[in-house]
Amino acid sequence: MHRDPDWPSRLYRWALRAYPRHVRHQFEAGMLDAFTQDLAQVRPRGPVSLAGFLVVTCVQAIWFGLVERLPKPRPVLLTLRDAFRSLRSARLVSLVAVGSLALGIGANAALFSILNGLVFKPLPVREPSRLALLEPGAWSNPVWEEIRDHHASQTDRVFAWSVERFDLSAHGEMDVVDGIYASGSLFDVLGVPAALGRTLGPRDDMFGGGVDGPVVVLGHDFWQRRFGGALDIVGRTLTIERRPFTIVGVLPRTFFGPDVGRVADVVLPLGAAAFVEQRRAQFRTASTWLNIIMRLRPGESLDSTAEALRAVQPQIRLTTQPPDRSPARHLADPFVLVSAENGRSTLRNRYEQPLTIILAVAGIVLVIACANLANLLLARAAARRAEFSLRLALGASRARIAGHLLFESLLLATAGALLGMLGAAWGSALLVRQISTPTVPVAIDLAMDVRVVGFAILAGLVTALLFGLGPAIGLSRVPPTDMLKSSGRGVVGHQRGVVRNVFLAAQVSLSLVLVVSAGLFLRTLVSLTSVSLGFDPDRLLVAAMNVQRSDVPPERRAELCDRLRAAVVSVPGVSTAAVSYMTPLTMRGWNGPVEVPGRPRLSDRERLAWVNVLSPGWFSTYGIRVVRGRDIADADRRGGERVALVNEAFANRFFGGEDPVGRQVVGGTASDHSHTVIGVVTDVVYRSQRVGVPPTMYVPWAQLDDVFPTFSITVRTAASPTAQLTRAIGDALLREDGAVAFTIRDLKDQHRATLSQERLIAMLSGFFGVLAMLLAALGLYGVTRYTVSRRRAEIGVRLALGATRRMVTQLVLRRVAVPIVGGIAIGVVLSLWASRFVGTLLFGLEPRDPATLIGASAVLLGLGLLSGWLPARRAARIDPVAVLRE
Amino acid sequence: MELSPPLKPAIFHILLALAEGDKHGYAVMLAVRQLSGGRIPLQTGSFYRHLGKLIDAELVMTGKGRPADDDPRRGAYYRLTPRGRDVLAAEKQRLRDLITGVPMRPSRKESR
Numbered sequence: 001m002h003r004d005p006d007w008p009s010r011l012y013r014w015a016l017r018a019y020p021r022h023v024r025h026q027f028e029a030g031m032l033d034a035f036t037q038d039l040a041q042v043r044p045r046g047p048v049s050l051a052g053f054l055v056v057t058c059v060q061a062i063w064f065g066l067v068e069r070l071p072k073p074r075p076v077l078l079t080l081r082d083a084f085r086s087l088r089s090a091r092l093v094s095l096v097a098v099g100s101l102a103l104g105i106g107a108n109a110a111l112f113s114i115l116n117g118l119v120f121k122p123l124p125v126r127e128p129s130r131l132a133l134l135e136p137g138a139w140s141n142p143v144w145e146e147i148r149d150h151h152a153s154q155t156d157r158v159f160a161w162s163v164e165r166f167d168l169s170a171h172g173e174m175d176v177v178d179g180i181y182a183s184g185s186l187f188d189v190l191g192v193p194a195a196l197g198r199t200l201g202p203r204d205d206m207f208g209g210g211v212d213g214p215v216v217v218l219g220h221d222f223w224q225r226r227f228g229g230a231l232d233i234v235g236r237t238l239t240i241e242r243r244p245f246t247i248v249g250v251l252p253r254t255f256f257g258p259d260v261g262r263v264a265d266v267v268l269p270l271g272a273a274a275f276v277e278q279r280r281a282q283f284r285t286a287s288t289w290l291n292i293i294m295r296l297r298p299g300e301s302l303d304s305t306a307e308a309l310r311a312v313q314p315q316i317r318l319t320t321q322p323p324d325r326s327p328a329r330h331l332a333d334p335f336v337l338v339s340a341e342n343g344r345s346t347l348r349n350r351y352e353q354p355l356t357i358i359l360a361v362a363g364i365v366l367v368i369a370c371a372n373l374a375n376l377l378l379a380r381a382a383a384r385r386a387e388f389s390l391r392l393a394l395g396a397s398r399a400r401i402a403g404h405l406l407f408e409s410l411l412l413a414t415a416g417a418l419l420g421m422l423g424a425a426w427g428s429a430l431l432v433r434q435i436s437t438p439t440v441p442v443a444i445d446l447a448m449d450v451r452v453v454g455f456a457i458l459a460g461l462v463t464a465l466l467f468g469l470g471p472a473i474g475l476s477r478v479p480p481t482d483m484l485k486s487s488g489r490g491v492v493g494h495q496r497g498v499v500r501n502v503f504l505a506a507q508v509s510l511s512l513v514l515v516v517s518a519g520l521f522l523r524t525l526v527s528l529t530s531v532s533l534g535f536d537p538d539r540l541l542v543a544a545m546n547v548q549r550s551d552v553p554p555e556r557r558a559e560l561c562d563r564l565r566a567a568v569v570s571v572p573g574v575s576t577a578a579v580s581y582m583t584p585l586t587m588r589g590w591n592g593p594v595e596v597p598g599r600p601r602l603s604d605r606e607r608l609a610w611v612n613v614l615s616p617g618w619f620s621t622y623g624i625r626v627v628r629g630r631d632i633a634d635a636d637r638r639g640g641e642r643v644a645l646v647n648e649a650f651a652n653r654f655f656g657g658e659d660p661v662g663r664q665v666v667g668g669t670a671s672d673h674s675h676t677v678i679g680v681v682t683d684v685v686y687r688s689q690r691v692g693v694p695p696t697m698y699v700p701w702a703q704l705d706d707v708f709p710t711f712s713i714t715v716r717t718a719a720s721p722t723a724q725l726t727r728a729i730g731d732a733l734l735r736e737d738g739a740v741a742f743t744i745r746d747l748k749d750q751h752r753a754t755l756s757q758e759r760l761i762a763m764l765s766g767f768f769g770v771l772a773m774l775l776a777a778l779g780l781y782g783v784t785r786y787t788v789s790r791r792r793a794e795i796g797v798r799l800a801l802g803a804t805r806r807m808v809t810q811l812v813l814r815r816v817a818v819p820i821v822g823g824i825a826i827g828v829v830l831s832l833w834a835s836r837f838v839g840t841l842l843f844g845l846e847p848r849d850p851a852t853l854i855g856a857s858a859v860l861l862g863l864g865l866l867s868g869w870l871p872a873r874r875a876a877r878i879d880p881v882a883v884l885r886e
Numbered sequence: 887m888e889l890s891p892p893l894k895p896a897i898f899h900i901l902l903a904l905a906e907g908d909k910h911g912y913a914v915m916l917a918v919r920q921l922s923g924g925r926i927p928l929q930t931g932s933f934y935r936h937l938g939k940l941i942d943a944e945l946v947m948t949g950k951g952r953p954a955d956d957d958p959r960r961g962a963y964y965r966l967t968p969r970g971r972d973v974l975a976a977e978k979q980r981l982r983d984l985i986t987g988v989p990m991r992p993s994r995k996e997s998r
Contacts, residue, residue: 023938026938027911027934027937027938027961028909028961029960029961029962030910030912030934030960030961030962031909031911031930031931031934031961032961033910033912033960033961034911034912034915034930034933034961035930036929037912055927057929057931060930060931061930061931063931064931064934064935065934068938470964609944749966
């Protein structure tokens with residue numbers, strides 16, 4: 001039947017191949033012996049028995065063989081020790097690896113923990129997922145009271161609050177802290193207990209003070225900072241806005257208030273707003289200064305509750321309709337509820353996009369670092385070929401060697417991640433300090449949580465896989481006989497070179513993207529810095545005043561302003577001083593719709609003009625020229641004709657080139673005010689450089705119906721302002737009226753602060769761009785140098801056969817040029833694609849700015865060729881005689 | 887890996903077979919099949935799996951010599967180590983105790 005009577009043995013022999021090599025080596029002879037003996041007994045019993053026997057033995061052999069191949073669990077400590085030893089034997093490589101990983105993972109974790117604190121972290125309150133913020137915009141007190149008293153049944157509970165800054169000084173120099181006015185229900189709705197004493201309740205929230213008089217709850221950090229965490233704090237008195245408040249409790253350490261990005265140092269009941277003049281005025285008006293958060297009932301959605309609220313909206317509109325506002329505009333937009341799980345944050349809107357972009361940038365840097373490490377480890381793995389062939393020859397399984405390599409990578413990544421986390425804690429705090437300015441302090445909860453730690457672990461794992469898998473796969477293909485061959489002779493194969501080139505090209509292209517974006521952000525910062533302010537910010541001091549607690553009655557405040565201004569001017573070293581309601585570059589502003597009789601009506605948006613209120617001499621203090629007409633004069637007082645100056649942008653928009661002087665302007669300060677334009681001034685930046693110069697009108701301070709209790713006195717000093725001069729100005733102010741409060745700042749600092757976001761982005765992207773470029777250059781250098789060292793013998797032979805050193809240099813450089821040029825080409829395409837994400841952050845240039853693209857490409861090309869040229873020169877210096885003798 | 891009483895029947899029988907003297911693989915298999923009266927139909931694959939474990943646990947070692955007249959196609963000879971003898975003795979004692987019932991350990995929990 002069969003020509004070869006031994007076919008079952010051959011079948012069995014084939015099945016035995018399922019066993020790993022070392023098992024076969026040990027037992028194959030015995031197994032075959034046993035098989036033959038059994039076969040001899042089974043065969044005579046007939047074909048059925050034979051078939052059964054063969055099936056059982058062969059299936060068993062294949063099954064057990066494969067099971068043997070599974071990696072046996074090895075004591076972790078042993079594996080750890082092995083990995084640790086081999087890492088220690090290559091100390092430099094390990095240090096470079098851990099260092100660059102720490103940098104990469106640390107940068108990512110730092111940015112992520114900021115993003116986490118700002119965007120992802122839920123409020124540390126009870127069931128934050130059921131909180132909903134009432135949108136759009138903010139609400140007036142009448143609306144809040146209407147909702148609280150008549151419509152709160154639409155939801156579980158509801159509270160309102162307002163973001164404030166409070167002055168804690170007794171007199172003189174202001175001592176400003178962040179705080180909130182909270183409705184009595186805030187703590188109850190959020191479910192936040194007091195860490196000490198009690199929180200606020202409805203009985204504290206009454207107009208002008210509750211049953212216990214004016215009370216305040218302190219933030220934990222503030223309590224520690226100001227009172228050293230004194231345990232007998234409850235019952236003490238704290239002066240807020242010059243009024244004594246009784247401290248009734250301290251907030252828990254984790255709770256900063258409903259706003260993310262700022263810390264409430266003090267929490268006052270909403271009713272206490274009655275003590276502060278401006279807020280008291282707003283209690284009965286349509287002024288919107290409150291935010292409202294509701295707690296949804298279990299099982300109810302944002303939509304269904306919003307629906308219920310919209311149903312009662314007409315009713316709320318009717319009862320809260322302010323007399324001085326057109327009914328069409330009062331609460332015109334339908335109520336919307338958005339999730340308040342992560343709190344409310346204006347900072348979030350401003351920084352979410354830049355942070356995400358920088359996080360992406362840092363992620364790319366990490367990828368570049370990984371590619372570098374992969375190349376480094378590939379090179380090192382190649383150097384360890386002998387070691388691994390020896391292991392294979394001695395019977396180690398390929399899986400175990402690959403596992404060993406992966407374990408090494410994992411160890412490196414873990415060390416890098418741990419170091420990175422340490423750095424991240426420090427780095428993220430540093431970054432937050434960078435975006436914090438004296439006028440807008442920023443505080444983000446950066447405490448590590450599950451998300452940050454998870455992020456770091458994930459980053460570590462992904463990086464370990466990224467840079468560890470390549471060498472592991474490559475190495476497990478090494479034939480065991482490899483060690484027997486002497487390495488170094490002959491032309492090096494191209495196969496592995498392709499992988500390296502792909503890595504290098506990827507690095508170059510990614511770093512080009514980063515360099516381009518860094519270039520774009522840097523140029524944005526430069527063009528913003530060079531935006532003409534319209535005035536010279538040097539030698540300008542601004543005293544932000546608050547005269548609310550002065551004994552001077554409001555109706556005589558205009559005189560007080562004059563006296564304070566005069567007091568400042570009398571200080572030696574002060575050239576001029578002027579009073580205004582708004583200060584340029586503070587991001588604050590006042591605007592209102594304007595109409596010009598006899599001119600076509602503009603759209604609602606275009607009709608908006610910005611307003612400032614000034615004393616005479618303001619323009620000359622700032623160095624703003626009056627190009628037509630006249631400046632404000634002392635004679636422009638109440639009762640006289642209302643006058644205004646406008647800037648050139650205003651003249652262009654509202655008068656379209658006609659001469660505005662002598663014409664009427666309606667609106668701006670109030671809808672029923674009509675001003676006669678008496679002059680035109682040069683354009684000046686109003687809120688910030690980015691917003692640029694809006695149409696602006698300036699009206700005299702002395703013609704205001706109500707003089708505000710807060711204003712600024714801008715001082716032009718003769719020489720650069722000193723701390724001594726600042727003190728002298730403060731003393732002069734206090735001599736005039738001991739009850740005024742003020743803060744004196746250099747306008748140049750303010751100027752710097754307005755660009756903090758742009759500066760931060762430019763700084764970070766510049767840093768990462770340079771880092772990426774250096775990493776890529778390092779990668780190019782390392783790989784080229786490695787290739788050169790592998791090709792020593794070949795180059796030596798070439799030189800011996802008559803190749804010139806120039807030819808050798810070119811040979812090496814041609815090889816390097818491929819990944820560089822390829823990488824740059826890919827990088828340009830990538831940059832063009834990625835430019836769409838940064839467009840809104842740029843200023844003064846297009847996202848696809850050709851100059852930046854070309855410049856970045858040139859820089860990378862130069863740096864790349866340099867890092868290839870260094871090893872190339874080395875190659876050209878090889879002594880052929882020495883090489884041939886080796 | 888530790889192998890200790892109670893032993894699987896196949897393991898016990900392999901040790902028992904080797905206690906008689908050094909044997910090559912197939913001889914051990916045959917001895918097990920005979921000793922167990924065919925209740926343990928030891929196949930080559932399973933036998934060598936058990937043998938591998940016994941060698942790893944150092945109860946059995948590969949013997950050095952083999953008879954001069956031996957068939958060269960046969961695999962290695964195996965021998966019980968002193969430790970293997972101890973384990974076998976312990977298992978024998980355990981089984982003896984079970985049968986004679988001398989030190990009664992009635993609790994199920996304990997026997998687990």
